[in-house]
Amino acid sequence: MAKRMRYLPRRPKSTKALNQAPGTVTYVGTKEQAETVLEVIDYNADHFERFNSKSPEDAFQFEAEDRTTWINIDGLSNTAEIEKVGKYYDLHPLIIEDIVNTNQRPKIDEYDDYFFIVAKMLYYREDGRLENEHISIVLGKNYVITFQEAGGDVFEGVRERLSKAKGRIRSRGADYLAYALLDAIVDNYFLVVEEMSDKIETMEENLIHAQPNDDTTLEIQELKRTMLRIRRAVNPLREVVSRLEKIDNELVQQQTINYIKDLYDHLIQVSENIEIYREMTWGLMDMYMTTISNKMNEVMKVLTIMASIFIPLTFLAGLYGMNFEYMPELHYKYSYPALLGIMFFLLMLMLYYFKKKRWM
């Protein structure tokens, strides 16, 4: 069996974390990354600037009122850097905790000057591994800060559109950027869910036509577990987007609301698909069970046919192998060919019977 994918680290809070005060900033994920890398994109309709940095201070200058700044931070294990950013933007200690707490479920917190959104990126890396990455989005008046666990994300399309002078995204503000990022995340959910659908159908075919083995049940259980975890990543986001849609706050402009509604629609669709594939996954074990039983039926038929044909014939042969002195048949000339004939007749009779029963 392939190595099991794990989305959930075994210990959501280490024993050390258990004894710590709430608000303590401890990274609990598995994606250790030595350095924290910042990418800064600063733009408006006329202007576009982009560069990387390893020092948060570089980003802080990009706060021109008439421009939108997107600061993307990769790497959460260096909590000191995260705390520095947090302090600069006056983020609440609990927000900093949530940024590095990769077990935090998707949610939205409204503060006076910014919104704080937690989501989960699901995407496939080049090696085919499904990545479940914790992402936090801070949406302020003219800036968006995103915190990711590690390099590699689903935002390449957004970056590309930002770099083009005439896209709609360049002339809209930070709220539209945040929407575009969430939209990119949700688009990838479709891919992941469809990939699950493929896996389920492949499994169905394998269960019937290939030779299932002992690990098949483990693989089905793993599929179930994955479906449940994808669901857990996706479903809470519906609530987040629904609240974003209804928020009455100048941070979200009226013209962006329609796009958020559309995003909500997409999330509902993903959820519905997840439910369908989940029900299909639940049916796999039953399928496997019937397949095993069908195979056993086949085995039993072979045994029954072989035994039913040859056991009576063997009895007849044994009968005339007895050593009684007075067995008249033994001395007739045509006894032997007659018995062979009877045996052949019995064989035919049996074959006919099994054919009629459609066991062969």
Add this chain to the structure above:
Amino acid sequence: MAKRMRYLPRRPKSTKALNQAPGTVTYVGTKEQAETVLEVIDYNADHFERFNSKSPEDAFQFEAEDRTTWINIDGLSNTAEIEKVGKYYDLHPLIIEDIVNTNQRPKIDEYDDYFFIVAKMLYYREDGRLENEHISIVLGKNYVITFQEAGGDVFEGVRERLSKAKGRIRSRGADYLAYALLDAIVDNYFLVVEEMSDKIETMEENLIHAQPNDDTTLEIQELKRTMLRIRRAVNPLREVVSRLEKIDNELVQQQTINYIKDLYDHLIQVSENIEIYREMTWGLMDMYMTTISNKMNEVMKVLTIMASIFIPLTFLAGLYGMNFEYMPELHYKYSYPALLGIMFFLLMLMLYYFKKKRWM
């Protein structure tokens, strides 16, 4: 096994689409159609006119205030044409996106001058294939525009009634026309659901009386999948019609509301039927399992009867086939017929035992 029906294209958004801006008009369905065909019906109580065209411009002249115009557009793959219509009627970019996004679930969007409704047509083509077609309806003050993926639909009855001078439909406005179209869609749901019911009952009979084979489980899974997809097409429409019923807008006249209520009733009925057939489908795998077990039972009984009868007899024959010098029975004159008698008695005893156990 018959080729699997697929209602869901494997990739709801192509990788290319993933990197595109929201509102980008990309057809993602599977029904490529070279040309976009327009059908225009312009009518009031006294007037009826109908013609086809390949150019959207022809339709735009039909905007007489005292008439109702139904513009039906077949073929969504030519997105340029769709966008042209969209611009003429001042439709929101996200609406144009939804018109060609065949993965969009049923919904209703209210705009100032029109409603935008998405639904799914389920109907059987002549070749018995179940079609799941994306349809969008724009209901304006005196016009209805419908967008379909391809030619062939469930509206023939509506067209026929429109062509007759005295039908109620001719004297009502665009809202009644939109209702009539939705009603035609829902009527076809009944047909599809009943067809599913037939399939389930046929499957039940086959499971018991015919010879189920390896693909039977795949077919049951496919039935489940189809039920789930039909449900996904039908259930969201309930919400749409429910909102349409409660809308307080001059686009929907008071006298049409009663008809919409009736339509809602029908949708509830379809939903209830779907739930019943869904539960029945879920029972099929259990049925299959018991059938397999019953058949195995039968196989085992044959084996057990044959073995239980002949193994003891063969032992007896073997006993007197031994070559010991001192076996007095071998020399008695009536040993052989006596043994045959004993064997016959054992045979009868066994048969009686199995008869009593009702294994034969």
Add this chain to the structure above:
Amino acid sequence: MAKRMRYLPRRPKSTKALNQAPGTVTYVGTKEQAETVLEVIDYNADHFERFNSKSPEDAFQFEAEDRTTWINIDGLSNTAEIEKVGKYYDLHPLIIEDIVNTNQRPKIDEYDDYFFIVAKMLYYREDGRLENEHISIVLGKNYVITFQEAGGDVFEGVRERLSKAKGRIRSRGADYLAYALLDAIVDNYFLVVEEMSDKIETMEENLIHAQPNDDTTLEIQELKRTMLRIRRAVNPLREVVSRLEKIDNELVQQQTINYIKDLYDHLIQVSENIEIYREMTWGLMDMYMTTISNKMNEVMKVLTIMASIFIPLTFLAGLYGMNFEYMPELHYKYSYPALLGIMFFLLMLMLYYFKKKRWM
């Protein structure tokens, strides 16, 4: 297997009906009845009159203000007669459609001058067949009109009480009559549900003690289907009665409300019973499966015991049937009885082993 009961005609709307305008009056049930028969009961505390007629016109004279008139109409296939009645009482075209549309689910529609109620009568005919009959009730100021598919109903008790001078029903108005009719319908639900309970228990006993056969699974599926259909007939009525209870309209007098509350209570009870029996029905397939497996176990034990005892003995016999020249045992005088003794000992050993394992 007994003929399957069908509550649902295969085609809820014929293909012809599909192309018809909404509000078109088409009978879609299966109970064709040549003539429409009217029964009229006109009463108040002092007066009681009853007669049958084949002409709706006869009934229309019974409209004295101080009396209550119950017009019961049997036979819906003659839609012209139904439409005539509908026009006389000024019923909405959609109501007429619902009266003859036997697929209409239970509902209540409030109009200015009357309420329109749809329900399902479930009752057993003399031949033991479960009838699922569509019934419509129009409750006006001083009249009640009931439309039934065919003769035979559950209202005999109501008629009897009406004919007696001192019953409470004679001194109350049309609203109490409508309540009494619904109460009679609901009382019969109890009977039907209890009958289902009996069937389930009988099935349970049969599964264990009688010889289940191939059709058993079909019968279980049929039980499930029947439970689901009964539920569909009963549950929507709860909503109807709940709304009737809360209606603020002079058509329903305050003193009748208490009785309607009581009726609602009864409906809840029926629903709860249905849920219990439904869960029991769902358990039947599992029961059947364990029963089959138990029986197979028994078969396997017989085979195993027979084979385990005689196969080793046969081997021993075969051993001494070999024709080697140098087999010293063959020449000893007591070889044969010694071997018989060993065989008997092995037999006893085996029997003890199986007894200890409790396989016999």
Add this chain to the structure above:
Amino acid sequence: MAKRMRYLPRRPKSTKALNQAPGTVTYVGTKEQAETVLEVIDYNADHFERFNSKSPEDAFQFEAEDRTTWINIDGLSNTAEIEKVGKYYDLHPLIIEDIVNTNQRPKIDEYDDYFFIVAKMLYYREDGRLENEHISIVLGKNYVITFQEAGGDVFEGVRERLSKAKGRIRSRGADYLAYALLDAIVDNYFLVVEEMSDKIETMEENLIHAQPNDDTTLEIQELKRTMLRIRRAVNPLREVVSRLEKIDNELVQQQTINYIKDLYDHLIQVSENIEIYREMTWGLMDMYMTTISNKMNEVMKVLTIMASIFIPLTFLAGLYGMNFEYMPELHYKYSYPALLGIMFFLLMLMLYYFKKKRWM
């Protein structure tokens, strides 16, 4: 199998009852009791009086304003007596019907001068039989009337506390008495539910370690049925107590509300326990199925081991029992011991193989 417990009489309303008017007082339970027995307890903080009577008239004098009177009536089959009490206290005819209708589900009805509460007493009689008794409570200003189907109840503790001068119950009014009675009923639910828990665990042990037989499935079904019926008795009472808690009526004093809240808490706990044990019960059939399969596995292993060992050996013996003239091995001196050696080696090989496969 033990006699099945039945909580539900087969016919909730006899055919005779079906034709009767609503409000007709007919006892439908199974606990016929020739006489109706009254027990009267009249008390306040300083006073306590208690006696039995067979005539309701005796109780009516206990209506001193400054005392609380509890009239407990055993035996509902004599409906005339019940009606007499009903008329004296001016109870609504539907209440009288509900008192004797043992199928009535738990509910609360508020009237101007009193509350009417229906509940179900679940308790074990001395013979271990689970009793499901219908109980009605009328709570008036300074009196409580309870109607039970038969003698024997769960109120002994309440009576004892009433008889003691210093208990809290003596200084509180009728509302506290009604609470105390309901509390006693709910306390017994805990006992019953725990008893069910014991039964489930016993069944689990039996399924694995004892010899399950054909009736085991029936017993599991019976457990399910009992769980469902207990749930039906308990769950509606939650609603009753919840409404009692929220009632704004001088019949319930403010200081009693806290106790009612506590009672509600207990009911929620019972409900949660019921759900847990219900889920466990549902798992029993699966457990049984795996147990049967495990046993069959064991049987099959014995068969396979015996057959696999001896069938090849028997073949070898048969080979050298052939009567060909030219079989050189037959004449070698050490053929026989050599063959015995080979057979012993094969036997050891087989045993090793099965040991390694852990089939023995």
Add this chain to the structure above:
Amino acid sequence: MAKRMRYLPRRPKSTKALNQAPGTVTYVGTKEQAETVLEVIDYNADHFERFNSKSPEDAFQFEAEDRTTWINIDGLSNTAEIEKVGKYYDLHPLIIEDIVNTNQRPKIDEYDDYFFIVAKMLYYREDGRLENEHISIVLGKNYVITFQEAGGDVFEGVRERLSKAKGRIRSRGADYLAYALLDAIVDNYFLVVEEMSDKIETMEENLIHAQPNDDTTLEIQELKRTMLRIRRAVNPLREVVSRLEKIDNELVQQQTINYIKDLYDHLIQVSENIEIYREMTWGLMDMYMTTISNKMNEVMKVLTIMASIFIPLTFLAGLYGMNFEYMPELHYKYSYPALLGIMFFLLMLMLYYFKKKRWM
């Protein structure tokens, strides 16, 4: 099988308790502890004092207005001590009852001067046993009293932080302390749930790769039961925290609300994890069933292969062991080697057939 863990004492209320008045203080848990031990921590930003005592009176002096006092009481079986504390702080009799009633589900009661919170501590003791301990928290203006069943708890981290001068907890009031205690409880839920996840995965591996035995089903049932009981401990707490978050009372300061929101988030996460592991647990029995069937398949294949190969060969040997006088083959010189050749060919044929069928 390991000794079953029991979280629920068999009798939630002893028979004696059944007859007692509500509000009677009876300890019903299983953790008898001879003495009640008090631990008092008195602190503010500048001050920290901590000592143990066996007399509640010692604690009462710690009521300085500008300090926060945490009184932790271990041992509930000495109810007299508990009642003494209760009277001193003027706690309602029902609260005292709930403190010692270990069956009480998590809840929050608001009183004028304090809140009363019931929760369940789940944690692992050193011996690996899962402890389910009843804990009550009384939150007053400047004090928190906690009642535990026995020594040992999950609050060591809180005590440590309290002892450090610069922690946030020292400068906040009693409400923050109560939050910190609940937070410690919830943090342990994560540990327990993850431990369950490990157990489930271990069980999955064992089911497939190790040798499951008769007790495996019992263990799976036990896992289910444990999951259900953990759920019952955790889920009601969500409601408690949700109400705490919304409370408008000066006992809970505004700055603490954000922390409580965070706590609520964590509880939702635990709940979601519980649901996932619960679904996985429910799948275990199916997994086990397929594993058993797979193993049986393997057994059957061995039997079928052995029997199918040797039964025909034995028949052939038996054929030439017959004693007919006229069997020409017996006298040919190469009959014996020819037959051996045929037998070898048949053996190869069979092996090829089973290989092709992939049974070996």
